[in-house]
Structure formats: C-alpha cells, structure tokens
Amino acid sequence: MTATVHPPTTAAEQFAHRPRSPLQRVQHLLHAHPAISPFLVLVLAFAVFSVVNPRFASPNSLSLVLQQVAVVGALAIGQTLIILTAGIDLSVGAVAILAMMVSAQTAHQQGVPGLLAVALGIAVGTAAGALNGLLVTRLKLPPFIVTLGTLSVFTALGLLYSAGRSVQAGDLPALLSWTGESFPVGPFRITRGVVLVVILYLVVGFALAKTAWGRHVYAVGDDPEASRLAGIRVTRVLLSVYTVAGLIYGITAWIIIGRAGAASPNAITDANLESITAVVIGGTSLFGGRGAVLGTALGALIVGFFRSGLSLAGVDDQYRVLAIGLLVILAVAMDQWIRKVKP
Amino acid sequence: MTATTAQSATSSTPGRDSRTPVLSARGLVKSFGRVIGLDGVDLDLYPGEVLAIIGDNGAGKSTLIKCLTGALAPDSGQILLDGRPVQFKRPQDARDVGIETVYQSLAVAPALDIAGNLFLGRERRRPGLLGSVFRMLDHKGMRRSAAEALTSLGIGTLQNMSQAVETLSGGQRQAVAVARAAAFGSKVIVLDEPTAALGVKESNQVLRMIEEVRSRGLPVILISHNMPHVFEVADRIHIQRLGRGAGVITPRSHTMPEAVAIMTGATTLAETPGSVGARTEQNPSGDAGPPTPPHPEGHPS
Numbered sequence: 198m199t200a201t202v203h204p205p206t207t208a209a210e211q212f213a214h215r216p217r218s219p220l221q222r223v224q225h226l227l228h229a230h231p232a233i234s235p236f237l238v239l240v241l242a243f244a245v246f247s248v249v250n251p252r253f254a255s256p257n258s259l260s261l262v263l264q265q266v267a268v269v270g271a272l273a274i275g276q277t278l279i280i281l282t283a284g285i286d287l288s289v290g291a292v293a294i295l296a297m298m299v300s301a302q303t304a305h306q307q308g309v310p311g312l313l314a315v316a317l318g319i320a321v322g323t324a325a326g327a328l329n330g331l332l333v334t335r336l337k338l339p340p341f342i343v344t345l346g347t348l349s350v351f352t353a354l355g356l357l358y359s360a361g362r363s364v365q366a367g368d369l370p371a372l373l374s375w376t377g378e379s380f381p382v383g384p385f386r387i388t389r390g391v392v393l394v395v396i397l398y399l400v401v402g403f404a405l406a407k408t409a410w411g412r413h414v415y416a417v418g419d420d421p422e423a424s425r426l427a428g429i430r431v432t433r434v435l436l437s438v439y440t441v442a443g444l445i446y447g448i449t450a451w452i453i454i455g456r457a458g459a460a461s462p463n464a465i466t467d468a469n470l471e472s473i474t475a476v477v478i479g480g481t482s483l484f485g486g487r488g489a490v491l492g493t494a495l496g497a498l499i500v501g502f503f504r505s506g507l508s509l510a511g512v513d514d515q516y517r518v519l520a521i522g523l524l525v526i527l528a529v530a531m532d533q534w535i536r537k538v539k540p
Numbered sequence: 541m542t543a544t545t546a547q548s549a550t551s552s553t554p555g556r557d558s559r560t561p562v563l564s565a566r567g568l569v570k571s572f573g574r575v576i577g578l579d580g581v582d583l584d585l586y587p588g589e590v591l592a593i594i595g596d597n598g599a600g601k602s603t604l605i606k607c608l609t610g611a612l613a614p615d616s617g618q619i620l621l622d623g624r625p626v627q628f629k630r631p632q633d634a635r636d637v638g639i640e641t642v643y644q645s646l647a648v649a650p651a652l653d654i655a656g657n658l659f660l661g662r663e664r665r666r667p668g669l670l671g672s673v674f675r676m677l678d679h680k681g682m683r684r685s686a687a688e689a690l691t692s693l694g695i696g697t698l699q700n701m702s703q704a705v706e707t708l709s710g711g712q713r714q715a716v717a718v719a720r721a722a723a724f725g726s727k728v729i730v731l732d733e734p735t736a737a738l739g740v741k742e743s744n745q746v747l748r749m750i751e752e753v754r755s756r757g758l759p760v761i762l763i764s765h766n767m768p769h770v771f772e773v774a775d776r777i778h779i780q781r782l783g784r785g786a787g788v789i790t791p792r793s794h795t796m797p798e799a800v801a802i803m804t805g806a807t808t809l810a811e812t813p814g815s816v817g818a819r820t821e822q823n824p825s826g827d828a829g830p831p832t833p834p835h836p837e838g839h840p841s
Contacts (some may be wrong), residue, residue: 221834228704344755408675409663412652416660419649426611426647428632538707 222379227531228538231480231488234531235495238524239474242499246506253509256384263391264379268456268503270494271394272468274401274444275326277493280476281405282418282438283485284340288329290468291351291470296322298359301460302371311372321445325351326443331430348469353463354406377455378540383513387520390452397445402490414438419486446508458485474521475500478528499524553557562587562759563639563728565585568617570603577603578614579783585728590750590760592770593804595780601763602644604780605730608761609641610634615696616770621727632661640725643718644732650706654698655686656678657705658720689723698724709835711742718746722753730761735769747773779803788813 217225227233248255279286300318302311309317325347366374376390398493399528405411413434416424425431454460479496481488500521505522561584570578572738577598585591595601608619610628621637624688624694628634628828636714648657656807659682666678683701690698695715698708705713721729735743743766750760764770770777771791779786779802786802787809794802794814796824801807 224560225707228707331611407679409665409677410675412660412663412677416619416649416652419651420647423645423647423649425659426641426643427634427649427657497766505696528794 198259198316199299212287216380218523221285224535224538227535229296232294232492232495234528235479235492235499237501239502244406245301246333246502246510249506250509252387253506257386258304258384260507262498262501262505264388265504266478266497267388267391268453268465269468269471269475270497271397271452272446272465273472273479273493273497274397275445275449276472276491277476277481277488277490278405278414278438278442278445279340279478280418280481280483281414281488282435283421283436283483284333284435285344285473285483286329286340286439286442287344287469288325288351289442289472291348291447292325292443292463293338293453294323294449294462294464294470294530295325295351295355296447297453297460298462299448300357300373301364301369301454304369311370311375314370315372315451319444322447323440323444323451325385327417327436327440329443333439334432334435338368345480359462361462362460363463366458366460368455370459373451374455374458375459376452377458388455390455393448393452396461397448398490398494401441401445402534405490410434410437415486416483456523459521463478471500474525477532478521478524480532482532483529484532484536487532496528541833559586559774561585561620561623563648563761564620564623565604565608566618568604568607568619568622570600570607570612570721571615571714576783578607578617580617581780581783581785583608583761583778585761587756587759587774588754590762590773592762592774592777594767594770594777595639595786596803598782599803600672600783602732603783604743605641605732605761605763608634609639611641611643611731623778635724638725639730640728641730642714642721642732644735644736646713646717648713648717648742649706650705653702653704654690654716656709656801657716658682658686658689660720662724678759684725686719689719693743693752695719695749709742710737711739711745714738714742714746715749718749718753722749722756722758725758728759728761730763733765734762734764735764735766742812743769767799771796771799779809781805781808795838810821 243254252258269512272293276286276289296318300314300323304311329340329343329347332347333340348355366377378386379386379388381387405414412445413424413429416427416429417431417434421431424434453464457464475490475496477483477496478491478499479488479492479494481492503517503520507520508514529540563585565581565583568578568581580598583605588628593601593604603612607614610633619628621639626637634641649660652660664678664682664685666676670676671678686701687699690696693715695712698712699716702833705716705813708716709712718731718734721731734746734750734796736748747769750762753760762770762774774791777789777791777794777799779789779799781803782805789802789809794812798807798812798814802809
C-alpha cells in the first residue's frame with residue numbers, strides 16, 4: 198500500500214485534520230523542544246538585568262554567577278536523572294555533605310593522601326546513592342519517602358562523623374581545594390570546578406541522548422509497566438540511576454570544598470530544593486520521562502541570573518525568592534499544558 | 541499432569557497431529573488467591589494459523605496469554621515450544637525465544653518516538669568504536685528500519701519516525717505495537733484485543749496487518765471480544781469459559797451465535813457440534829470435536 202492521503206470522510210477525521218491555532222502550534226513546538234522556554238526566560242532575564250544594571254553583563258559578574266551556579270548545577274544533574282524516572286531526591290545535599298566530610302575528615306584526621314580522600318568521598322556518595330536506589334527498588338518505597346528518610350540519616354551521619362566541625366581548606370591537602378583554582382578564559386575567570394561541572398553535563402547529556410541506557414531511563418520514567426513488558430530491566434535501570442546520581446553528588450562534594458574554601462557540615466542546606474527548582478524550571482517533567490540536562494543547566498543559570506541580577510538592581514533578596522517561586526509554578530503549569538498536546 | 545497430556549493427545553485429531561504445534565499448553569493452572577484464573581487449560585497453535593481466543597469477561601483469556609508470554613507464571617501445567625518444554629519467568633524469556641506480544645495497553649512509552657518504541661529494549665548500536673566504546677545508538681538506522689517495518693505491514697501513513705507516540709491516534713499506536721511484534725517475533729505473535737479501542741477503518745487496517753503477518757508464515761494468537769473480527773481472520777477459535785477451555789471451533793464449523801452460545805454457557809460444544817458443516821474440509825474437525833473429559837460444564841470446584 199502506498200502512502201495515499203485519503204480525503205477526510207468522517208467528522209472525527211475532519212477534526213483530526215483541523216488546522217492548528219497559533220497557540221496549538223506553540224504547544225506542539227514546546228512539546229517537541231522543551232528547552233525552548235527556559236532558554237527564552239534565560240535570554241529575557243539576561244537582557245532585562247543588563248539594562249537595569251550594566252555591571253550584570255560584565256565578565257567579572259558573569260564569571261561569579263557561573264561559580265555560584267556550579268554546585269547546585271552539578272547536584273541538579275543527578276536530580277534530573279532521578280526526576281526523569283518519575284522519582285525525586287530530597288537527600289542530594291545531605292549525600293554531598295556526607296561525602297565531603299568523609300573526604301575532609303579522612304585527610305585532616307587520618308592524614309589520608311588527597312587523591313585517596315577525594316576517591317573516598319566519591320565512593321561514599323556513590324554508596325549513598327546506591328542505598329537510596331536499593332530502598333526504592335527492593336522495598337518498593339516511594340522515592341519521596343526514601344529520600345526524606347535518608348535526608349535525615351545522611352545529615353545526621355555527616356554531623357556525627359565530623360563532630361559538627363568545619364575543616365578549613367588550609368588544613369587539607371591541596372588536591373581537595375583543586376577545584377576552586379581559577380584560570381582566565383578571555384575576560385572571564387573560570388574555576389576548574391566549573392569545567393568539571395560542564396564535563397559532567399556533557400557526559401550525562403550524551404548518555405541520556407545517545408545510549409540505550411538513556412533511552413531506558415526515559416522509558417522507565419514514562420511508563421514503567423510498558424518498559425517492563427518491552428524487556429527493560431526496570432529495577433536495574435532505577436538502581437543505576439540512583440547510583441550514578443550518588444556518584445555525581447560525590448564529585449560535587451569535591452567542587453564544594455574548592456568553592457567554599459572549607460568543608461563545613463552546615464553548607465548547602467537548601468541544595469535539595471534548589472536542585473529541584475533548577476530541574477523544574479529547566480522543563481523536566483516531575484512526572485518523569487520528559488526533559489533533558491540541557492534544560493537543567495538553563496534552569497540553574499536562570500536561578501543564578503536572578504540572584505545576581507536582582508542583587509545588582511539593589512532589590513531585597515526576598516524578591517529573588519519570590520520570583521523563583523513564581524517561576525517554578527509557571528514552569529510546572531507549562532509542563533502540564535504541554536503534556537496535554539493532542540495528536 | 542501426565543494424565544492430562546495423554547487425554548489431549550487422544551482427543552486431538554489425525555491430520556492436525558502430523559504437524560507439531562509451534563506453541564502448546566497442557567493443563568495450565570493459575571490461581572490468584574482464591575480466585576481461579578485458569579483451571580487446566582490446553583491449547584495448540586499450529587504453524588501459519590491465526591488462532592483466536594474468545595471468552596466472556598473473567599473466562600481467563602488474559603490470564604491464559606499472560607502465562608503463554610511470560611507475564612505470569614502458571615501454578616502448574618506445561619508450555620511447549622516446538623514440542624520442547626519451556627519455562628517463562630518474565631516476558632523477556634518469551635521474547636528471547638521469539639514470542640512477541642502486543643498487550644491491550646500496547647506497552648508503548650508515550651513520550652518516546654516511533655522508532656524508539658519499535659526498538660525499545662533492543663536498541664541498535666552504531667558500528668565501530670562509536671558503538672562499542674561510546675555505546676552510541678544508531679538512531680538513523682533504527683528510524684530507517686522502523687519505516688520499513690511499518691511500510692511492509694501496509695502502514696504508509698506514518699512518515700515521521702521521530703514523532704512521539706503520544707501524538708498518534710489509537711490505530712496508529714496499535715500499528716506501531718503490531719509492527720514491533722512483527723519485526724522481532726520469530727515464532728508467535730500474540731495480540732490482546734487489538735481492535736477494542738479502534739474505529740471501523742482502523743480495525744480493518746489491523747485485521748489486514750494480522751493477515752499480512754500470517755502470510756509470512758508467523759502464527760498469530762488473537763484475543764478478541766469482537767466476533768465479526770474473529771470470524772473474519774481466525775483459522776480456529778479457542779473458546780474459553782470459566783477458566784477452562786470450552787472447545788475449539790472454526791469459522792466454518794460454527795456460526796457466530798453458536799460461538800457466543802458456547803462462550804456464555806448457553807450450550808456446550810458437545811450439544812452444538814457445528815451446523816455449517818465443515819466436517820469434510822481438511823480443517824481440523826476433531827479440534828471442534830467433543831471436549832476432553834476434564835472439561836465438564838460448570839464452575840470449577
């Protein structure tokens with residue numbers, strides 16, 4: 198049979214072939230390319246804040262935004278993976294802090310060499326992520342509950358292990374604060390931590406878009422039962438996602454030491470909410486199966502732009518909090534609307 | 541167990557017996573707590589035929605095919621593929637030996653595109669280092685193969701393989717699911733209510749697809765409520781009633797009202813051995829013969 202186009206005969210078919218309104222076209226476009234809306238918000242924010250205070254667009258200011266965004270941006274990669282599977286991770290910050298305190302304490306107290314201390318931190322982060330994954334897949338508990346529990350568990354462990362004390366970067370092997378070193382790129386100053394985050398984005402973005410594993414992550418988040426029937430080992434995919442997220446949090450712990458110049462068990466307290474914010478503003482659906490790390494990068498940058506831009510505009514910081522809150526609601530509402538796209 | 545096998549062997553017909561069934565089931569039992577889904581069901585699927593399974597709600601149609609495709613593990617009984625016993629612990633086991641299923645829910649991931657769904661769980665990697673080291677998928681190749689698979693089944697209307705499945709109509713989704721099964725199934729294709737949610741035109745398209753699959757020599761198991769559809773494409777019809785097989789008829793040996801009467805228990809196959817008179821045909825009259833002794837009418841004990 199050739200691809201002959203039959204003339205519409207029934208009312209339903211006429212409806213199916215109806216011309217689309219401009220709004221529906223926008224809906225279809227956003228459905229196909231979800232990163233468009235965060236990108237537009239980012240460009241708009243950049244334009245507005247540059248006009249309000251030209252210093253916003255200066256290389257110094259933008260370099261600072263990048264450094265500020267790096268930590269949450271890195272954690273948000275792991276968060277994106279988990280949200281793509283229709284999960285959520287409230288323990289991101291706690292895992293990173295625990296990993297960081299293990300690195301710092303083993304280096305500071307036990308005199309473990311820098312490289313091994315970093316590796317230990319990453320290993321602890323990975324193990325913590327794997328534990329989340331095991332609880333989600335084996336005990337079949339909702340990710341929200343699992344990570345709400347492990348948020349407390351890992352926070353307490355981090356505080357107990359470090360006795361609540363910070364370790365200054367000066368007391369640590371140089372390698373632990375290696376990520377904080379910066380180098381000039383044209384007029385910008387880029388830290389190694391920022392480069393590391395960009396590499397993480399590229400690697401995870403590639404894995405999600407170009408490999409079977411990435412396909413399976415989307416499919417599992419989209420419809421776990423369909424994935425199971427299609428022969429995907431859903432449990433294994435979920436476990437791998439939580440473990441990789443833990444690995445990313447472990448690497449982020451290293452970036453935090455460089456950024457903060459210290460390992461403090463009380464750092465990044467709002468990391469879980471901030472990382473979820475970045476993911477959601479970036480257009481990844483909380484219902485799973487839809488989104489990309491590119492959007493998350495844009496989402497993290499949007500939050501960074503609002504922080505820097507509103508502060509340079511001399512506005513009370515609470516307006517930033519308010520604006521980000523509104524953006525989150527807008528982003529989720531957009532997602533709901535885009536999901537209702539009709540054939 | 542052995543008794544059941546012996547009984548079915550004797551109840552089978554000459555003519556049909558000379559061919560080994562591609563897939564057969566002997567004495568399948570499956571219960572869910574106190575609810576009995578299958579109460580000793582036998583089934584034979586021969587090469588190149590369309591075997592319909594009909595039955596009222598709760599007759600055990602879905603449970604039967606779930607056992608045959610690894611979605612459920614039977615409590616007891618045997619499944620034979622080409623005469624050899626097989627055991628399916630999960631759907632993947634059945635797929636690995638060439639049994640492909642199109643579930644009523646279609647089991648497609650709505651946000652993935654057509655090509656992505658066709659190759660879901662069986663993605664193809666790019667040749668060379670890109671595939672082996674970087675695990676890169678061959679998106680282009682998969683799209684091309686997906687387009688070929690759909691065209692070969694007479695679905696020329698779907699052009700854009702990178703279209704998300706959720707933007708397709710019900711019939712188009714069904715086409716994607718059937719194409720996936722036909723592309724990868726090497727032994728048996730099982731279709732669970734493929735026309736239930738479709739309009740007349742789309743249903744006809746699916747029936748043509750079933751015939752196309754049969755013409756390739758692949759046997760098809762078709763579960764359906766829709767008698768006209770069943771009588772249009774089926775070679776034989778297995779009637780399921782209250783967890784048991786109530787007999788096997790053919791569209792030539794029985795009329796639709798008779799099939800419905802057996803299905804609902806208004807009559808039995810023994811009382812209605814067939815009125816259309818296909819006894820002389822080479823078609824398996826014996827399959828439509830009297831039910832085996834362990835199939836009395838009524839509720840299982």
